[in-house]
Amino acid sequence: MRLFRNDYSELAHPRIIEALRRYQDEQNDPYGLDYHSKNAEKKILEIFHSQKGKVFFIAGGTQTNVLFISSCLKHYEGVIACDSGHINVHETAALEGQGYKIITVKGKDGKLYPQDIERVIRYYDNEHMVKPRMVYISNSTEIGTIYSRQELIDLYEICKQNNLIFFIDGARLGSALTSKTNDVEPALMGEVCDAFYVGGTKNGLMLGEALVINNPILQENYRYHIKNKGAMLAKGYLVGIEFEEAFKDNLYFDIAKTTNEMADYLKDGFKKLGLETLESPTNQVFLITTKDKAHKLMDRYGCEKWEDLNEKMIIRFVTSFLTKKEDIDELLSYISSL
Amino acid sequence: MRLFRNDYSELAHPRIIEALRRYQDEQNDPYGLDYHSKNAEKKILEIFHSQKGKVFFIAGGTQTNVLFISSCLKHYEGVIACDSGHINVHETAALEGQGYKIITVKGKDGKLYPQDIERVIRYYDNEHMVKPRMVYISNSTEIGTIYSRQELIDLYEICKQNNLIFFIDGARLGSALTSKTNDVEPALMGEVCDAFYVGGTKNGLMLGEALVINNPILQENYRYHIKNKGAMLAKGYLVGIEFEEAFKDNLYFDIAKTTNEMADYLKDGFKKLGLETLESPTNQVFLITTKDKAHKLMDRYGCEKWEDLNEKMIIRFVTSFLTKKEDIDELLSYISSL
């Protein structure tokens, strides 16, 4: 029986492990200066069409967020984010711990809109308040929604008008860009923001995120910054090898697509059983059910409580690159039996 | 031809890669709460005889140093270290970047002695100066020397007398404890300091260091602290699996022993050729040679310049778990030909 707790319960896709085995004896330059990292960087810049970009491979998502945001802001400057944003809720004050304030806005469906940003700029207008300097979103969002092409373009536009840096957290970028309702081509990413990252950990890699800084001004002395924050891996080629493999033959997007298909299959299954779900076009599936059933499902499938809703509860199922139809069928049949 | 640049040029020992392959499909609890990490912790506490200790697996060495030191100090407190110490010279101000001052002392042969600590305590005696609160050493040291059993006991004693926390950086602990001149048994480590770490990255693991906090008072809310510093890996079981394997059948110490034997073989070879080296009983070998030869050797073998000595130069060779006698013979024969 397979758990549906999250998309990082399994170590890595077999091809990733195989690539590591292939190079286990090879001597490589340390600290990410090896040829695997260079190959992976080149491929990523190509696919995401980042013409003047640079890529930095980082071990984890929270670390990547903190690294990039802290490299851009002065301590009197703040980053605008949804109050449901990962950096605000689920990183144990990692960003504030480094000295930076998050300016939270309500947003809608886990997403930020130009008018949210305009409202912040009007309000934070004097030197006794933090100075807005960056906009942070994630795609897909904390609640599995995605941004459209036009929405990203509009956000970048409002950012440029107001001298704000635009950063996209892509911990689940694969899932966003391969969703059935997505209209963002990968090549837009290199042009529609100052920086973004391509999440590996939640998309079948063992560990690692590829931070792409499109804006050359923001790349300066970046390796110094990474080292200063304790985030430079001695064996940086480890992550280089993973991403090199992930962007061969479209593996990265194939993993994401499969994961999404399994999530769709699960949503369809819930629907056929007459169960209620939240709208979410990616690999996080939110089921609304009674507290009693919710607890049984959490105990058995490791899925997590998302929110209490009076007598009901929202619980989250996540599919991964290893989820199979049989696993879902088993889950659905168990639910029917409740 | 094999390079002698450092002990982290190769990805990992074959048994480590094999262990990862073995568990690639297994679903594990995230964030280091899995059974592999628990097994590895248990084994490590046993071997190093840490009776009330806890183990935390961290991705890299600089991160481990910063994490532990920052968890112990208030910002007005400082850590005493050799001026040649890794935290002082080779971490791009990572510790100061988190808000903590290093109190440097000269030391001798890369090592700290009780009288160094006493001198610091006498000097930093009022509220306009940083307050000494911790002693940091590494074993083996930056220049490959090691501490004796009695030296460690004496340092801990002086620390306890002065309310100082004693922390041992063990990035190359394996090499230290398996050196021919070593008299520190692993079981001493759990009793002779407040915390230490067992280095994986430089001892045949892909990545990861095992931080052992012997002193229960210093363990409080540690997982919050790790997350706050962006150092909690989603797939923490990755490092758990590595250390579980490393402490099966003595693999960890076997790797270190082999590495040291190769270093000894290299030192002997230098000696036979009438070449001068620095005293170093571990896997870093320091050769004193002419600038001309030094540059040729650095170009060919990736070894690093350590220090200029008037017309001569000290260069560093490091052996790893993959260094073979043939590699060394080839190197020695090349030197003869110069």
Added chain:
Amino acid sequence: MRLFRNDYSELAHPRIIEALRRYQDEQNDPYGLDYHSKNAEKKILEIFHSQKGKVFFIAGGTQTNVLFISSCLKHYEGVIACDSGHINVHETAALEGQGYKIITVKGKDGKLYPQDIERVIRYYDNEHMVKPRMVYISNSTEIGTIYSRQELIDLYEICKQNNLIFFIDGARLGSALTSKTNDVEPALMGEVCDAFYVGGTKNGLMLGEALVINNPILQENYRYHIKNKGAMLAKGYLVGIEFEEAFKDNLYFDIAKTTNEMADYLKDGFKKLGLETLESPTNQVFLITTKDKAHKLMDRYGCEKWEDLNEKMIIRFVTSFLTKKEDIDELLSYISSL
């Protein structure tokens, strides 16, 4: 014509200046170790009934808040505050700049209630979220309201039950404790919280706040902490002299009372003119008026815009120790003429 911009537009009460003049030639111990500071401390501990307390004199309010909060929290711990709280809105991210997250709640009338705190504790319940560790309120609040005796007692109770430190910002404590509707005697302050401060800057002193730490555990090495944060004044006796004078013959509370009386006189005046105000029992007076009149008043009297209300606007008038009835009469007569 007198401005109503704020209560720190005038340098100091004549008796404060006179005290400084009196001691201008006297040689004093530096860094707050002088006898004036000791006298002032003794008097403050007596009046506010802080039996094991210590007093630290700090130059300004933001600095005092940051100092105290940063001395209590680990970087993974957060402080609960009203979203309208001074530390959240009007300190240019000073607290986050030092590495600490504010957990904001809506509150009511600028005030926090036990149920707000309980809600936070239930929600922030795991290591991926910041850990609540302190409650921050101000009395009077940002919008001039005050806490009752019972409300403070209830807040402290809930704090103690949940291992939270309770800190009261008293930038305008004088005005709160001398308000007509106040039922908090000064002697309660020493018993109802872990720390609070007695604001000088906004109550007729030239500069300086008296931080009173009731809880002995939180006093440890405090002078080191102050110096580390750059907040130790070489001529600390300057603030000591001011507070020594302020707590002779009840001057501190007399200033506050006069200031409140002028505010009441102003509120009465507005009422007689049929103008609408917000409920506020201290020296901040909030007038709701048309945008047109608001702008005229702001131009002429330096009062500040507080909030837009559709076609209307809330503007803030503040009385000080120098405000006279004539000044208010002049203002009221000007308004009548609009």
Added chain:
Amino acid sequence: MRLFRNDYSELAHPRIIEALRRYQDEQNDPYGLDYHSKNAEKKILEIFHSQKGKVFFIAGGTQTNVLFISSCLKHYEGVIACDSGHINVHETAALEGQGYKIITVKGKDGKLYPQDIERVIRYYDNEHMVKPRMVYISNSTEIGTIYSRQELIDLYEICKQNNLIFFIDGARLGSALTSKTNDVEPALMGEVCDAFYVGGTKNGLMLGEALVINNPILQENYRYHIKNKGAMLAKGYLVGIEFEEAFKDNLYFDIAKTTNEMADYLKDGFKKLGLETLESPTNQVFLITTKDKAHKLMDRYGCEKWEDLNEKMIIRFVTSFLTKKEDIDELLSYISSL
């Protein structure tokens, strides 16, 4: 009997107190936006010939150092200073507490030289080490020595060649510029560094330092930065009034000159008594004497122990704007009697 402990034992010069009294009732714009601060700024820029400079008034010296240095550096960048420098020894890790590393060099007579800087730049040459970005000196230095005109010019030259910011701590700038051996005219200060400060606290003001940032690039958003560090005084005009007065009729330099003259008188007195002193042309006087006499003098005159010298000791006497010849005569006569 007058103490010789330091130059901040007395509150302020009578003219400073008188100025404060003069304006005690005046309503002023808060936060340093008042006309006194503007007048003082204008005068200071004129005297020190800072053509594009801006002046920011800060409460104390440690705060000013931390503020300016932290506004210039990224956390991976370091500031070069003498190991005897105030920021390194006597500020309780205030700078490191904000996240910045000090690169210490030995220097000579408390002073830094171009070759010291060149040596640092050669050594700190890669991304695993902190990146040198600023040079910090003080004039006069911690041990009372001063820089010559040419020395300052040479230091600035080497800084510009190496993209280093040059900052001069002027806590005792008055004493330096009025020393008998000084050849630096005030007008050089605006041209020979990126920033410096004009110390008030140790030169007869009640509190306050005037930070002059000559380099326009380093002025950006400076008021935000000050507020973020908790260093913006609500009644900023307080310091404005002091400096306005200090730079009327040359008061600032008159105070410094008198102070130096008294120090010279003291040094002459020591000499006549056959006592040994260190070379120091400003208002700190260092006497070398037996331990026994040293302790008697410290007990009676509050002077401080500077350093142990085998059987002897160096103790420091400091003259202030209130030191009189009679005070010195009394001291000398006491010494004769020992």
